[in-house]
Amino acid sequence: MNTGATLIIGAGLLGTSIGLALSKKGHPVFIDDNSASAKALAVDYGAGQSFTGQIEPELVVVCVPPDQTAAVVASALSRFQSAVVTDVASVKSKVLAELSQLGVSKARFVGSHPMAGRERGGAISGRSDLFISRPWVLTPTDETDPRAVSKVTWLAQQLGAALVISNPENHDRAVALVSHVPQVVSSLLAARLIESADEDVALAGGGLRDTTRIAASDPELWLQILSQNSREIVPILKEFDRELDSLIMALEHLSSPGSLANISNVLRAGNLGVEKIPGKHGTKHTQYDRVVVIIEDKPGELGRLFVEVGSLGVNIEELQLEHSPSAQVGLVELYVMPQSVSTLAEGLLARGWRIAE
Ligand SMILES: NC(=O)C1=CN([C@@H]2O[C@H](COP(=O)(O)OP(=O)(O)OC[C@H]3O[C@@H](n4cnc5c(N)ncnc54)[C@H](O)[C@@H]3O)[C@@H](O)[C@H]2O)C=CC1
Ligand SMILES: O=C(O)C(=O)Cc1ccc(O)cc1
Known part of the structure; x- marks a missing residue:
């Protein structure tokens, strides 16, 4: 059981969120950043005490941008000779x-990556x-x-x-598909809107x-992530490119044999893919x-x-809000679980709520 202090280096979104969560559980947390204002803000939010070298941490969590990570990890390993050091880089x-390359002994280091984040960085976005x-x-x-792994x-x-x-290779291959390519596709799509009315x-x-x-x-963060993982990202994008070309061809020549089947296959394959995305607690949507x-x-x-949903005894498993700015x-x-649907729908209707479908 860990009772010692944790030092977080990098007081942005990840560092502040980790600090808030550990502090909330009563663990001693110290926080550092090369930006005095970022550090002061994280401390103000309650993510930990300002680190001024006053303690020897047992655990150091490096939460700085990917390009800075190795240098900061190396310096932490050398400065805190008995600490376990981890990072959260993508x-x-x-x-x-x-x-x-830096010739660092990596025994006390274990890389890690929480698959959780937000679009905006900085302490201001931190959440426990x-x-x-x-x-x-x-x-x-x-x-x-193994001590580093248990810590x-x-x-x-x-x-x-x-x-x-x-392991690092499998991790990087997986996140190329589930995180890095989605970022590229989302950015390309959103960029189409710039010139639109x-x-x-x-x-x-x-x-x-x-x-x-x-x-x-954040473009600065993502430029670093995409550059660091380009080897894994490129083959997926090339495959995407081939399938996009084939879809364009089918749409351009709708009456050619196989075109409609081709388009339909793209849409059906999408259905199959989305079914694989885990929902709450690893279950399927x-x-x-x-x-x-x-x-x-x-x-x-x-x-x-x-x-009202609570008073009907129904648990909400997932939730989405749909709201158009111009709509009232x-x-x-x-x-909800299938067995709760009729209780929920009938109960809400009886209490005067409007059900859309
Ligand atoms: N943003 C996200 O959604 C996720 C980010 N990550 C990873 O977490 C790490 C941090 O990302 P964010 O918290 O989003 O970034 P952020 O931009 O919110 O925070 C980074 C902080 O590191 C500080 N910093 C930069 N260089 C430093 C150095 N040499 N020494 C001390 N402090 C330094 C900056 O002043 C800043 O406060 C990145 O490596 C990123 O790949 C991992 C999962 C999700
Ligand atoms: O916002 C989302 O859906 C994310 O997936 C956030 C995220 C961004 C970067 C990471 O390395 C991990 C997670």
Whole structure:
């Protein structure tokens, strides 16, 4: 059991979120950053005490941008001779390669990557619940001391994350598909909107919002992530490119034999792919049924709805809000276990709520 101090280096989104969550659990946390204002803000938010060299940490968590990570890890390993050091950078092989180049002994280091984040960085976006039920990947190597693995396992568990043990290569291959290519696709799609007329964009519904949310991410951070993992990202994008070309060809020649089947196959393959995305607690979205409630766009409506759902004894498994700025109503998509659908729908109708479908 860890009772010692944790030092977080990098007081941005990840560092502040980790600091908030550990502090909330009563663990001693110290926080450092090469930006005095970032550090002061994280301390102000309650992410930990300002680090001035006053303690010897047992665990150091490096939460700086990917390009800075190896240098900061190397300096922490040399400065704190008995501490376990981990990082949270989005690409894992590059950090290890750079540490090897620096001639650093990596026994006390284990790379890690919480698969949780937000579009906006900085302490201001930090949240103590960021990691709950999210995968937290550890990437030990043959050199890693098991003590380092147990310390970082402890960290992930304290933050409520779901521990995944992998290795740097498999990790980087996987995140290229589930995180890095989605970022590229989302950015390319959102960039199509720049030249469009405002009144066209005003028609946007949930589809555009869903597919462009992460296009709001920090370009500086993502340039580093994409550059560090280009080897894994490029083959996926090339395959994507080939399939896109084939789809364009089919759309251009709709009456050619096979064109409609080709388009249909793309859409069906999309259905199959989306079914593989895990929902809450690793289960599939398809396990839940949906009830869509139309609510008035006024303060307190959501709260009132949740209280009523609770009083019907129904647990909300997942939730989505659909709201158009010009509309007077919002759509609340409640995902519940199939056996709860009729209780929920009938109960809400009886209490005067409007159900969309
Ligand atoms: N943003 C996200 O959604 C996720 C980010 N990550 C990884 O977490 C790491 C941090 O990302 P964010 O928290 O989003 O970035 P951020 O930009 O919010 O925070 C980074 C902080 O590091 C500080 N910093 C930079 N160089 C430093 C140095 N040499 N020494 C001390 N402090 C330094 C900056 O002043 C800044 O406060 C990155 O490596 C990123 O790949 C991992 C999962 C999700
Ligand atoms: O916002 C999302 O959906 C994310 O997936 C955030 C994210 C960004 C970068 C990472 O390395 C890990 C997670």
